[in-house]
Amino acid sequence: MEEDGSFRFQSVGLKDTGTYIYTVTSADGTEIGKDKVEIKVYEKVPKPTVNISCIADGNAALTCDVENSKDPSLTVSWYEDGKLIQNEIKPQVFLSSTQVQENKTYSCETHNPVNRVISENVTVSCGNLVPGFDRITVSIIAGGGALLLLLLIICAYRSCQRSTKHQQVDCEGSGTFAVFRRTMIFQYSLLLIFCGFAALSVSTETCGKDLLVGTSCIIKLTTKNNEKPYEIKWVHDRNGDILRWRDGNIKGKAEGVSKDEDGSLRFQSVSLKDTGTYTYTAFNTDGTEIGKGDAEIKVYVLTVLTECVTEKVPKPTVNINCSADGNAALTCDMENSKDPSLTVSWYEDGKLIQDEIKPQVFLSSTQVQENKPYSCETHNPVSRDESESVTVSCKFIYFTFFSFLNILILCYN
Structure with missing residues (x-):
């Protein structure tokens, strides 16, 4: 004290x-x-990193990893080539295959009311192995092609044996067929490697909270001391029991899910109906609970993310109201939109100065006299639009008794 x-x-x-x-x-x-x-x-904001999850159709989900920080005040801002594209609490942003192919740089910034840190820039690369085909299609084509080549080798060998039945010709070690056979084996080996690489490229990752339709992922199950469970029950808050397993036998399973060896829940390809909270309980042989947990996922359609979910954000305009003392109030006019999820971001010379739900920002007379351009951007979780920039000008004529008297004299003359 x-x-x-x-x-x-x-x-x-x-x-x-x-x-x-x-x-x-x-x-x-x-x-x-x-x-x-x-x-x-508030906690000091940790430096985030950008994690990239590529989906089989060439789309991508970027996650801003903040080292499992549980600070509820953290907001994540996403930048594309240094320009703000998303400013929300959720740590993910989704890119279409077209956006991925543009090879732009992305970074995320985490901030609370007293501190902010930005990640390193990353360039997203989720190219298909063969232009116009995804990895799964390439795997099928490569496997089918390899099988076809193997059949050609067998047929060519049998043809050689038939044509040289009465001649002393080595169908395996020399001649045209030998060259053909070695060439086919070489190509077959390359295709097998290619096929394996393509198949392995479609990796399954742990499910994040926000997922695109078609994503393959796993919700992990953990038990005390990594004890192997005897019985597992997975429940969805909307659809009820989706997987029950006991002593090596599946008692019930919903479509599109399966159980991994450790009891984790695997989604083959998530859809909108999979949105919700998943809870698991695991028991050992004597019925003692050895594991319990839950995870929430939200599934989005890519076209929804690039267009709108409920209401497309209208293009806003900036209205200027000057007061007698030279101050100004700027209002971001959103055409009377009643979307409760709308947030308004204000920019001064392209720099973010306010990011709140309320649509107004106030300028002092000093700020007005600086003649800087101002713009506002309205956005909800899936759509955004920015106004044209305006320069604020508030000029007033102040009348005193003497100025009024001078005007009267001028009029009289």
Whole structure:
């Protein structure tokens, strides 16, 4: 405590968040001071990294990894070639195959009210192995081609044997067929490698919270001390039981899901109906619960993400209201949109200055006189649009008694 009674923190921690109340009394017990102060202490924002998940159709999901930070005040801003494209709480952004092929750089910035850190730039690469074909199609073509070549080798060998039945010709070690055979084996081997690479390229990852339709992923199941479960039950909050397994036998399973060896739930290809919360319970042989957990996923359609879910964001306009003292209020006019998810971002000279739900920003007379351009951007989770830039000008004529008298004299003359 300071000499004047002030309260000094040596080093605030998260536990210091709250409201502090003080009362001051004089020597005779009379209260001479009382007040309260609220403080909020935030964690230092960790430097994020951008994780890339490619989907078989060439689309991609980028996740801003913030080292499992549980700070509820964290907001994630996404940048494409340095330009803000998304500013929300959720840490993911989805790219269409067209956006992926543009080879632009992406980065994410995590920030709370007192701190912000930006990730390194990454370039997304999810190219198909063969232009116009996805990896699964390439796997099928490569496997079929390899099988066809193998059949050609067998047929050519049998043909050689028939044509040289009465001649001493080595169908295996020399001659035209030998060259053909070695060539076919070489090509066959290359195609097998190619096929294996293509098949392995379609990797299955742990399910994130936000997924695109068609994504293959796994919700992991964990048990105490990694004990192998005897019985597993997976439940979906909307569809009920979706997988029951007991002593090596599946008792019931919904379409499109399967069980991994460790009991994890595997989605072959998620769809909109898979949105929801999944809960698992695992038991050992004597019926004791050895594992329990849940995970929530939300599935989106890519066309929805690039267009709209419920309402496409209207292109906003900036309205200027000047006050008599030279200050100004800028309003982002959204054509009376009633979309409750709309957020308004304000930019001064292209730099973000405010990002809130309310559509107004206020400028002092000093800011007005700087003649900088201002614009607003409206966005909901799936759509965004930006206004034209405007330069604020608030010029007023102030009339005094003497200026009014001068005008009268001029009119009289």
